[in-house]
Amino acid sequence: MITDDELDRILAGDERVVPSSAFTASVLSAVARQAASAAPIPFPWRRALPALAALAVAVIAGPIVDAPAAIVVERPTLDAIAEISVHFDVLASRHTGMIGVALLIAFASTRLSARLVGQFVSPTRISASLGFR
Amino acid sequence: VVAFFCADTRLENATGSSLRLSHVEGTGVSAAEDLADVERVLAGDTSAFAGLVRRWQGPLVNLANRFCRDRSRAEEMAQEAFLRAYRSLGTWRRRGAFSTWLFAVATNVYRSEIRRVPPRTMSFDEVLEPAEPHRSDRVEDDQRDRLVRQAVQTLPARYREALLLFYFHDLDVASAAQSLALPEGTVKARLSRGSALLRKKLERALRYRRAGDVG
Numbered sequence: 359m360i361t362d363d364e365l366d367r368i369l370a371g372d373e374r375v376v377p378s379s380a381f382t383a384s385v386l387s388a389v390a391r392q393a394a395s396a397a398p399i400p401f402p403w404r405r406a407l408p409a410l411a412a413l414a415v416a417v418i419a420g421p422i423v424d425a426p427a428a429i430v431v432e433r434p435t436l437d438a439i440a441e442i443s444v445h446f447d448v449l450a451s452r453h454t455g456m457i458g459v460a461l462l463i464a465f466a467s468t469r470l471s472a473r474l475v476g477q478f479v480s481p482t483r484i485s486a487s488l489g490f491r
Numbered sequence: 492v493v494a495f496f497c498a499d500t501r502l503e504n505a506t507g508s509s510l511r512l513s514h515v516e517g518t519g520v521s522a523a524e525d526l527a528d529v530e531r532v533l534a535g536d537t538s539a540f541a542g543l544v545r546r547w548q549g550p551l552v553n554l555a556n557r558f559c560r561d562r563s564r565a566e567e568m569a570q571e572a573f574l575r576a577y578r579s580l581g582t583w584r585r586r587g588a589f590s591t592w593l594f595a596v597a598t599n600v601y602r603s604e605i606r607r608v609p610p611r612t613m614s615f616d617e618v619l620e621p622a623e624p625h626r627s628d629r630v631e632d633d634q635r636d637r638l639v640r641q642a643v644q645t646l647p648a649r650y651r652e653a654l655l656l657f658y659f660h661d662l663d664v665a666s667a668a669q670s671l672a673l674p675e676g677t678v679k680a681r682l683s684r685g686s687a688l689l690r691k692k693l694e695r696a697l698r699y700r701r702a703g704d705v706g
Binding site: 359360365366368369370372373374375376377378381382384385386388389390392393 | 537540541544545548549552553556557562565566569570573574577578635636639640643654658659661662686689693694697
């Protein structure tokens with residue numbers, strides 16, 4: 359049977375591989391390629407954090423503040439559906455301002471993202487790139 | 492318990508013993524040069540990375556070879572490790588040696604790579620040939636050595652990695668633990684269990700061989 363010392367000798371004295379002569383050049387060329395390629399832009403967590411926090415608050419608080427009087431529909435009838443749609447019409451007319459603010463925030467965030475990637479992308483270019491003409 | 496105690500004692504003896512084979516060539520020689528090169532690379536001088544590659548290519552390729560047992564793949568894995576080191580050079584805290592950090596990065600790369608594409612492991616049948624009366628002791632020894640290394644490759648990953656790193660670092664548990672980013676106690680336990688498993692496998696293989704010889 360193999361003794362402990364033999365086992366140590368065999369495993370510690372493993373064959374030694376000498377890197378090929380092209381190895382250093384290959385690594386350095388890969389490093390040069392890496393250095394030449396633009397570094398990925400890190401996500402700006404510090405700037406985005408307040409906006410994300412505000413969004414989280416809005417998502418959580420929104421349904422609580424805007425909760426309409428409970429609409430209990432035991433059986434979905436046409437009357438009940440009509441009642442719900444009227445309710446949403448009222449909500450929409452009452453919250454035009456909020457919708458405007460939301461659109462404004464969406465536009466501002468688009469501008470901010472465009473600035474972060476180093477160029478301004480106009481909404482028309484965005485829609486064109488998405489295939490909308 | 493006895494097996495664990497024996498293995499543990501052996502590890503402790505080995506750590507401080509004269510069994511230092513210096514596979515990690517260059518360790519301790521180049522700390523100042525490493526630091527200077529890293530500073531230059533971080534300052535934007537990419538060419539300074541060449542010094543780090545020249546100093547550490549041997550150990551990194553050898554460590555990769557222990558993981559995959561394939562020379563050309565070992566070079567590919569070592570190249571990936573150097574690239575990863577280049578990308579994350581800024582995360583080296585300078586509290587420890589550059590080599591310690593580099594081996595930890597490389598070990599991480601190698602472990603992922605081996606998990607992604609496991610190396611082809613030969614069965615014991617392929618390694619073991621029936622004993623022949625006229626074969627020289629040298630051939631017998633080579634075959635036994637291959638068998639032992641082959642048996643290590645068939646161990647579960649956690650034990651195999653602990654053993655590979657322990658022997659690569661010249662039987663130094665602390666260095667193996669740093670490379671694996673694990674506490675020393677965990678590495679010792681894995682070494683102990685790994686050694687026991689290895690012995691069991693070897694015993695079984697040698698018994699099988701003897702039975703084959705008789706038959």
